[in-house]
Amino acid sequence: MxxxxxxxxxxxxxxxxxxxxxxxxxxxxxxxxxxxxxxxxxxxxxxxxxxxxxxxxxxxxxxxxKLPSTYHVRPGDTVFSIAVEHGFNYRDIIAYNHLDISPGVSQVNLPGTLLIPPSGYSYTGSGF
Incomplete structure (x- = not known):
């Protein structure tokens, strides 16, 4: 088209x-x-x-x-653990939530809730 x-x-x-x-x-x-x-x-x-x-x-x-779901962040959660729990790559969670995470940063203060992308979502950009 x-x-x-x-x-x-x-x-x-x-x-x-x-x-x-x-x-x-x-x-x-x-x-x-x-x-x-x-x-x-x-x-x-x-x-x-x-x-x-x-x-x-x-x-x-x-x-x-096609809609995202909401995840309530718990103490000890990391972007990586949330991504694994929901079957995504950590880059998917970062990109979908527009999180500003610099390379090499090991600790991130996550917001109280994150959006979990709909199934099939995959981040295709670069920078993480």
């Missing part, structure tokens, strides 16, 4: 959702489009709306599977 096609698709979704704002399926597929464009924060918002609107069914299940 070319850039112009993605822009046109985005406009179509936005127009459709302005007419039918309670369409869970529309929010889910708009989230899919945003995700393909690399706009994961906006995609997560659309998945959350779809999950909230949908009640039950396969679209709601798919939307919920």
């Amino acid at each position: 070319q850039r112009g096609d993605l822009d046109n698709s985005k406009i179509l979704f936005e127009t459709g959702l302005s007419v039918a704002p309670n369409d869970a399926k529309g929010h889910f597929y708009y989230g899919e489009l945003l995700s393909r464009q690399g706009q994961s924060d906006l995609a997560d918002q659309q998945y959350a709306i779809a999950a909230k609107l949908g009640g039950t069914g396969p679209i709601v299940d798919k939307a919920k599977a």
Whole structure:
């Protein structure tokens, strides 16, 4: 799909959702489009709306599977231990939570809660 096609698709979704704002399926597929464009924060918002609107069914299940979960940090937790506990690489947890961790730092004060990425998430950047 070319850039112009993605822009046109985005406009179509936005127009459709302005007419039918309670369409869970529309929010889910708009989230899919945003995700393909690399706009994961906006995609997560659309998945959350779809999950909230949908009640039950396969679209709601798919939307919920795309959402992060919340983890409450306990004393002694490390980024590495949290990542291992949830089946991720520590880089995934750092990137998904936008943690500012400098190379070579062994102790980090973690916030009270962290987001655990949805299954299938994998950090592909560099710098850790």
